[in-house]
Amino acid sequence: MKNLIRPSVAAMHAYVPGEQPDGADVLKLNTNENPYPPSPKVFEALGRVDADILRKYPHPSAGKLRSALAELHGVRPEQVFVGNGSDEVLALCTRAFCEPGGRVGQMAPSYSLYPVLCEIAGLACVEFPLEADFSWRVPDRLDVSLFFLTRPNAPTGLCVPLDDVRAAANRCDGVLLVDEAYADFAEDDAVGLLNECPNLMVSRSFSKSHGLAGIRMGYVLGSPELVGALDKIKDSYNTNVLSQRMALAAIEDVSWMRSNVTAVRGTRHATAKKLTERGYEVLPSQTNFLFAKVPEGVDAAELHAKLRARNVYLRHFPGPRTGPYLRITVGTDAQMERFFRVLDQA
Numbered sequence: 001m002k003n004l005i006r007p008s009v010a011a012m013h014a015y016v017p018g019e020q021p022d023g024a025d026v027l028k029l030n031t032n033e034n035p036y037p038p039s040p041k042v043f044e045a046l047g048r049v050d051a052d053i054l055r056k057y058p059h060p061s062a063g064k065l066r067s068a069l070a071e072l073h074g075v076r077p078e079q080v081f082v083g084n085g086s087d088e089v090l091a092l093c094t095r096a097f098c099e100p101g102g103r104v105g106q107m108a109p110s111y112s113l114y115p116v117l118c119e120i121a122g123l124a125c126v127e128f129p130l131e132a133d134f135s136w137r138v139p140d141r142l143d144v145s146l147f148f149l150t151r152p153n154a155p156t157g158l159c160v161p162l163d164d165v166r167a168a169a170n171r172c173d174g175v176l177l178v179d180e181a182y183a184d185f186a187e188d189d190a191v192g193l194l195n196e197c198p199n200l201m202v203s204r205s206f207s208k209s210h211g212l213a214g215i216r217m218g219y220v221l222g223s224p225e226l227v228g229a230l231d232k233i234k235d236s237y238n239t240n241v242l243s244q245r246m247a248l249a250a251i252e253d254v255s256w257m258r259s260n261v262t263a264v265r266g267t268r269h270a271t272a273k274k275l276t277e278r279g280y281e282v283l284p285s286q287t288n289f290l291f292a293k294v295p296e297g298v299d300a301a302e303l304h305a306k307l308r309a310r311n312v313y314l315r316h317f318p319g320p321r322t323g324p325y326l327r328i329t330v331g332t333d334a335q336m337e338r339f340f341r342v343l344d345q346a
């Protein structure tokens, strides 16, 4: 039979997301979701949805949400682009800023979706490796059309200093996209650099700090020109009316998010300490997860499998750099107590 599939798609490897197992007894510490529920205001907003709202198409560019996000970050609404999760924003960036056959850069190791997005768009994904301690030395030149600078980085949890972000933007031939999916858990963020660096964009997610991974909402801040390019190529109605309303309600109650972030940070600190006492080497995290090197003589992949068999899901990334580590999402205090009980048995 004739080959019906584009050869590059036939040859590519799909992105492998973390598992979403069913079952009440599962302890899910594998996809960096928030263990706390979203703001009650989100449910109130959902309760106000009626047939007329559902009958009509959503606002094409999520106008009200855009304006609210602009106010939250002290930028203009035309500097905000809203997407179906920040993953959609990242994908659109590969299409808006790169010609087919072009080059995209990323730190390595980093978010494993980037190479897949490049493959889909027919772009070369160029890796700029992290040092042995997972810090990043900014190269003299980033000769790419788009660079994904993940801050804080995943899976390491570490943050490139803001001076280095500025240097990277200055040395980048194209757009420097600072992926800040975890920024609410960090000490600072790169939004303040937007005025200084015209080629810089900052992407954010509702999935982590707001506890809204299920509604698929993300956004990116940048100059009106860069945002305008994303607007041109997006699907007409790329975000749905329910998600727009729920996201708006969430940022109208930002203090709810901040108090959950404070709780997660407290548990993060306590969990890192307990892991260290058990011989793990834990990187100083600025996220809602910990990247921990298993003790000498322990095989991380095996331990991961043993925990999984006991219904505790973590994430393990095979490979020479990340293979000896486990990535552990920070849950509630009670969830982490269960995690340690199972870990100690395993």
Ligand SMILES: Cc1ncc(COP(=O)(O)O)c(C=O)c1O
Residues within 6 Å of the ligand: 031, 032, 084, 085, 086, 087, 088, 111, 150, 153, 154, 179, 181, 204, 205, 206, 207, 213, 217, 218
């Ligand atoms: C670094 C990074 N960027 C982006 C995302 C995707 O976020 P969203 O749920 O908004 O698509 C993730 C999700 O795990 C992530 O780790």
